[in-house]
Every structure is written in structure tokens, then in C-alpha cells.
Amino acid sequence: MTTTARALQAPSAKAPLEPTTIERRALGETDVAIDVKFCGICHSDIHQVDADWGRKIFPMVPGHEITGVVTAVGAGVTRHAEGDRVGVGCFVDSCGECEWCVAGEEHFCAKGVVATYNGKGYDGEPTLGGYSTHIVVDERFVLRIPDGLELDVAAPLLCAGITMYNPLKRWGAGPGKQVAIVGMGGLGHVGVQLAAAMGAEVTVLSQTLSKEADGRKFGASAYYATADGSAFKELRGRFDLIVNTVSANLPLDAYISTLKPRGALVSVGLPTEPDTFHAGSLIGRDKILSGSNVGGLPLHQEMLDFCAEHGVAAAIELIGADGVNEAYPRVVSSDVRYRFVIDVGSLG
Ligand SMILES: [Zn+2]
Ligand SMILES: [Zn+2]
Structure with missing residues (x-):
């Protein structure tokens, strides 16, 4: 059964983001459903909304610096359980079989890694990102957020x-x-x-x-x-x-x-x-x-564990969903110290 989520979408290129309701896929065998708590605003979100980089699928729900809490897992999920604190970064699927996937360098996947938003899943459906209250992601692409890291300051670490x-x-x-x-x-x-x-x-x-x-x-x-x-x-x-x-x-x-x-x-x-x-x-x-461009999944987990151990975290300015349109131009003019993070719960 599909579920609905509240989200912020750009209806067309360069358009302001607006609240909407989107559908998330039914929980598959190896899927994890996540209640999104926080999502960082990456400068690339703005490039994608502005359609600066070629591929553009509108309406677009940006966001690939996602942290939240697991609400349900598919029958075959072994790595995560309900209540776990988790994160999702820049991609949500890869073939799992090519030399790069086998080596844990999914970002180089020969079949093409599936971007968290403004991408197309292997099922042909456009991907919608983390400016949304819920997301469903295959367990391989769901990272563990260590106890020592708060979810708001951890979000930007995912990109x-x-x-x-x-x-x-x-x-x-x-x-x-x-x-x-x-x-x-x-x-x-x-x-x-x-x-x-x-x-x-x-x-x-x-x-x-x-x-x-x-x-x-x-x-x-x-x-x-x-x-x-x-x-x-x-x-x-x-x-x-x-x-x-x-x-x-x-x-x-x-x-x-x-x-x-x-x-x-x-x-x-x-x-x-x-x-x-x-x-x-x-x-x-x-x-x-x-x-250099992001990294593979094992390195993501190593990075998060390293950050928790060494007290590394993003310095953030927390905003509500209604503050995103004002935040974008401030990101462009480097007027933020140092990352905006959306309190996704404010989407209601
Ligand atoms: Zn990014
Ligand atoms: Zn692959």
C-alpha cells in the first residue's frame, strides 16, 4: 500500500517551493520507511531547482541530506529496525552487482546510481527527496546515525x-x-x-x-x-x-x-x-x-562513525519549511553559517 507524505516541491524550473502532498511507494521486502526529521539545504538543491545541470524532472522535491527515524521495515530487512536513527544521502539505489557496487563504491555504479531526487528509479518512477515528511528507501542505502550525533547537525554530513x-x-x-x-x-x-x-x-x-x-x-x-x-x-x-x-x-x-x-x-x-x-x-x-564526488556506502558509515567519535558536526541554522524560499538566495550569496537545515516536522 502506498502512503502519502507532506512535501515541499518546485512545480517548475526556478519556481518557489510550495507545500504539497506526494505518494511514497509501498514498503518492499528490503525497504525501510523513514519519518524524516531534518533535511539540509545543499547548494546543489538550488542548481537542480534552477535546472542548471541538464536533467530536470518537475515537479521536483529536493533534499539529499536526510535524517530521521525508522517507522517500519520490510520482511527481509536485516540492518535496521523500527525506532532506529538513520540517514539517507545523495543516492537511493544502484545495481548491486557491478564491480563498483561489489566494492562498496556505489556512486560509480556501471548501471547508473539512482539519485535521491531529480532522478529516475529502476522502476522508471521519478525520485522525490527529503523535503518531505516520509521516505521509503532500500535498506542498503540507509545509514546508521551514531548515538553521539544529533539528527539536525548530522543531516548535512550526508552530503x-x-x-x-x-x-x-x-x-x-x-x-x-x-x-x-x-x-x-x-x-x-x-x-x-x-x-x-x-x-x-x-x-x-x-x-x-x-x-x-x-x-x-x-x-x-x-x-x-x-x-x-x-x-x-x-x-x-x-x-x-x-x-x-x-x-x-x-x-x-x-x-x-x-x-x-x-x-x-x-x-x-x-x-x-x-x-x-x-x-x-x-x-x-x-x-x-x-x-571527487561523494563516496560509497561503507565510507558514508565510516564517516558518520568518525564524526560521532571526534565531535564533528555541521554548524547549522535551523529553519521551518516556510523559510526555505528565503533561505535559497542566502545560500547563493553565502549568507549562512554554515548550513541551513529544515525542521521537516514543520511540514505537518
Ligand atoms: Zn549535496
Ligand atoms: Zn552497480
């Missing part, structure tokens, strides 16, 4: 957290390593905390020094304003790893110059225009330019 944890882990952030985080927004403020908790020495590279006090509170030991070009001269050859969270085009050669030999610059922000850089900036000292 922002894994987006930062993956490149930091993969490229060896840890004791003795110099790590730079470019940008101190929704992603950056979590990245600073994670890198510091991993034991790395963390530097923030931000346009201005306006968030320096926060950056140091999150664990950074140095903070530079990049609008002042002299920083690059001073930082030449400093970093083992730079994670770039900014979605504007940056002068990449200048950033690459701050890497050590064999250092890596990893981008997780997505500019709309192509980037330019000089291959010579990489060649002389075997430097690496890379990208």
Missing part, C-alpha cells in the same frame, strides 16, 4: 560530510600533513573539522578573513585571504593536499604552486565554466589535479 571525508581520506590527510581547505562554506567548515580531527595541520584559504575566528574554532591553525595575491607567494610549496570547495573558477596555477612535490589539488566544487591551468604547473614536481 557535505562525505564529500569532504572522501578526498581527505583518499589523499592521506593525517598527522604530519599540511592540508588546505579552499572556501569556508557548507562544505569547507566540515572539511576543516574533519582534517583537523584526522590529525592534519589545517590552513583555510578564503577570499577574505571574515570567517577566520570560526575557521580557527573549527580547527584551522592558519587562515589566508586569497583576494590578497601575496598569500600564494608565502605559501609556495606548503601543502600535501588542497581540497577546493569553491564553485567559482579559480586561478589554478597559483593554487598548484602552493603544493609540495607529488601534492594533490582535489576539486569538489563545480564551476559552470571550464577551468584553465598550465600542464607545466603539474609536470615540474609530479603534482596531481583530481576531482
Whole structure:
């Protein structure tokens, strides 16, 4: 039997979000039904509602930073039980059989991973996201939220957290390593905390020094304003790893110059225009330019457990469902410290 949920939907591209009622699929054998408590507002929600990235299925219910409580489980569910505190991130299905799924890297699924919203399920139905009171998700894609993490500040970890944890882990952030985080927004403020908790020495590279006090509170030991070009001269050859969270085009050669030999610059922000850089900036000292996009399910769980153990959480501004349309332009102008989270219960 299908169930209904209250939701916030964008009826068409760039339209304001409005309350509506949606249908959720009947609970399948391996499905988990979740009473959604909180959902973070990711900058990509706004890009999707604005139809900036190609695929667009309207009406659209955004939201892929979801936390809540399990209300029912299918007969074959083994990993979760009623009452469990859980989370759902950027995807809700994958083939489960290809080399990537078998390796726990579902985000690379050869058949195509199913996005939590603005996607199509393997059943052909459009997916609807977490700006809604209930969601039904296959148990494989439901993460456990550890006791030490409150559900509101945990929600942004399901996208922002894994987006930062993956490149930091993969490229060896840890004791003795110099790590730079470019940008101190929704992603950056979590990245600073994670890198510091991993034991790395963390530097923030931000346009201005306006968030320096926060950056140091999150664990950074140095903070530079990049609008002042002299920083690059001073930082030449400093970093083992730079994670770039900014979605504007940056002068990449200048950033690459701050890497050590064999250092890596990893981008997780997505500019709309192509980037330019000089291959010579990489060649002389075997430097690496890379990208990273969320991570697989086992890494999601590892990240959540790590955050609970080390006291890492998003700094949030909690809003009601009626505040989302005012929040969107503030996300675009970086006027939030540091992530909006919707109190989904206010949808009623
Ligand atoms: Zn996101
Ligand atoms: Zn697969």
C-alpha cells in the first residue's frame, strides 16, 4: 500500500517551493520507511531547482541530506529496525552487482546510481527527496546515525560530510600533513573539522578573513585571504593536499604552486565554466589535479562513525519549511553559517 507524505516541491524550473502532498511507494521486502526529521539545504538543491545541470524532472522535491527515524521495515530487512536513527544521502539505489557496487563504491555504479531526487528509479518512477515528511528507501542505502550525533547537525554530513571525508581520506590527510581547505562554506567548515580531527595541520584559504575566528574554532591553525595575491607567494610549496570547495573558477596555477612535490589539488566544487591551468604547473614536481564526488556506502558509515567519535558536526541554522524560499538566495550569496537545515516536522 502506498502512503502519502507532506512535501515541499518546485512545480517548475526556478519556481518557489510550495507545500504539497506526494505518494511514497509501498514498503518492499528490503525497504525501510523513514519519518524524516531534518533535511539540509545543499547548494546543489538550488542548481537542480534552477535546472542548471541538464536533467530536470518537475515537479521536483529536493533534499539529499536526510535524517530521521525508522517507522517500519520490510520482511527481509536485516540492518535496521523500527525506532532506529538513520540517514539517507545523495543516492537511493544502484545495481548491486557491478564491480563498483561489489566494492562498496556505489556512486560509480556501471548501471547508473539512482539519485535521491531529480532522478529516475529502476522502476522508471521519478525520485522525490527529503523535503518531505516520509521516505521509503532500500535498506542498503540507509545509514546508521551514531548515538553521539544529533539528527539536525548530522543531516548535512550526508552530503557535505562525505564529500569532504572522501578526498581527505583518499589523499592521506593525517598527522604530519599540511592540508588546505579552499572556501569556508557548507562544505569547507566540515572539511576543516574533519582534517583537523584526522590529525592534519589545517590552513583555510578564503577570499577574505571574515570567517577566520570560526575557521580557527573549527580547527584551522592558519587562515589566508586569497583576494590578497601575496598569500600564494608565502605559501609556495606548503601543502600535501588542497581540497577546493569553491564553485567559482579559480586561478589554478597559483593554487598548484602552493603544493609540495607529488601534492594533490582535489576539486569538489563545480564551476559552470571550464577551468584553465598550465600542464607545466603539474609536470615540474609530479603534482596531481583530481576531482571527487561523494563516496560509497561503507565510507558514508565510516564517516558518520568518525564524526560521532571526534565531535564533528555541521554548524547549522535551523529553519521551518516556510523559510526555505528565503533561505535559497542566502545560500547563493553565502549568507549562512554554515548550513541551513529544515525542521521537516514543520511540514505537518
Ligand atoms: Zn549535496
Ligand atoms: Zn552497480
